[in-house]
Amino acid sequence: MRVRGKGIGLLSGGLDSILAVKVLQEQPLELMGITFFTPFFGPEPGLKAGRLAGIPTRAVDIGAVFLDMLKNPAHGYGRHMNPCIDCHGLMLREAAKIMDAEGADFLFTGEVVGQRPMSQRRAAMKTVERISGLSGRIVRPLSAKLLEPTAVEREGIVDREKLLDLHGRGRKRQMELAAHYGIRDIPQPGGGCMLTKEGFARKLKELLAVLPEADPDDVEWLKWGRHFLLGGSCLLVVGRSKAENERLSAMARLSDVVLRVPSHPGPTGIVFGGSKNRSQIYRAAMIVTAYSDVALGERVAVHWAHSGAQGWVTVRNVGKDPWRTRLL
Numbered sequence: 001m002r003v004r005g006k007g008i009g010l011l012s013g014g015l016d017s018i019l020a021v022k023v024l025q026e027q028p029l030e031l032m033g034i035t036f037f038t039p040f041f042g043p044e045p046g047l048k049a050g051r052l053a054g055i056p057t058r059a060v061d062i063g064a065v066f067l068d069m070l071k072n073p074a075h076g077y078g079r080h081m082n083p084c085i086d087c088h089g090l091m092l093r094e095a096a097k098i099m100d101a102e103g104a105d106f107l108f109t110g111e112v113v114g115q116r117p118m119s120q121r122r123a124a125m126k127t128v129e130r131i132s133g134l135s136g137r138i139v140r141p142l143s144a145k146l147l148e149p150t151a152v153e154r155e156g157i158v159d160r161e162k163l164l165d166l167h168g169r170g171r172k173r174q175m176e177l178a179a180h181y182g183i184r185d186i187p188q189p190g191g192g193c194m195l196t197k198e199g200f201a202r203k204l205k206e207l208l209a210v211l212p213e214a215d216p217d218d219v220e221w222l223k224w225g226r227h228f229l230l231g232g233s234c235l236l237v238v239g240r241s242k243a244e245n246e247r248l249s250a251m252a253r254l255s256d257v258v259l260r261v262p263s264h265p266g267p268t269g270i271v272f273g274g275s276k277n278r279s280q281i282y283r284a285a286m287i288v289t290a291y292s293d294v295a296l297g298e299r300v301a302v303h304w305a306h307s308g309a310q311g312w313v314t315v316r317n318v319g320k321d322p323w324r325t326r327l328l
């Protein structure tokens, strides 16, 4: 049968995005998937969904532009630091660029009307369409019959009659559809976005308060170790295990200061953020020492390396207590 058009799916990785593909595969359409990744969520679930649905799928890095949006989302945050409406709008705008480059006719998502509290309310869907400049070009195959016909449905590229009318939070019909399409490996819902996690969101807020120009690499530090405010726009991350110490060392950039206490077992510390001064490095060396095996009250030489230079700073171990107020 002649292919009527081409659609690009935004694959989140959930069952619904797989089902959206399956529903559209009932029609003579060429389909491909894209899945976005940022420091806050990875591409693996979406890539897996594409494999399970049987369509070619591309992972696209939107970390930098996402972080810019996250600093001041026009539609605010959800429960923690999740700017869901702006996130969807941004993803659709980025997807629209790919749609144009690929010469595709429409985008599609696995959204279901009324399923999620914030991003999938009918009004929110419209807002997302408006801010992404894609009104009428986003097909939601699972709920299409409850929504106004899109341009591609009106043009006959997508047959509206073959689309569904799923609504609400219940999962019964999705499970029936999964059985119908022979999907046995059912992805577990959600939980993949770090912006919805309270502890991470709190640290991120602090980071952006002291370092508004933070880039995706700065955000990466928040995923490992303990974090301390050093004053100004400087922060310290201290490894909690051998694996974390190795990870932190591997992640260090030339602009970061790497601290170690070579004479004793202990953590690696990385000072990152804005310009670093002597007193911040001294403070960081004391914290790294406090978390090492150096005896309380003992003096020790802490090694630092920064921008190709290196040296030593001698500090006394005053213990962890003085630094608790600086913990993020």
Ligand code: SF4
Binding pocket: 041, 082, 083, 084, 085, 087, 088, 119, 193, 194, 195, 196
């Ligand atoms: S939970 Fe995270 S990834 Fe999902 S829409 Fe919200 S901000 Fe975007």
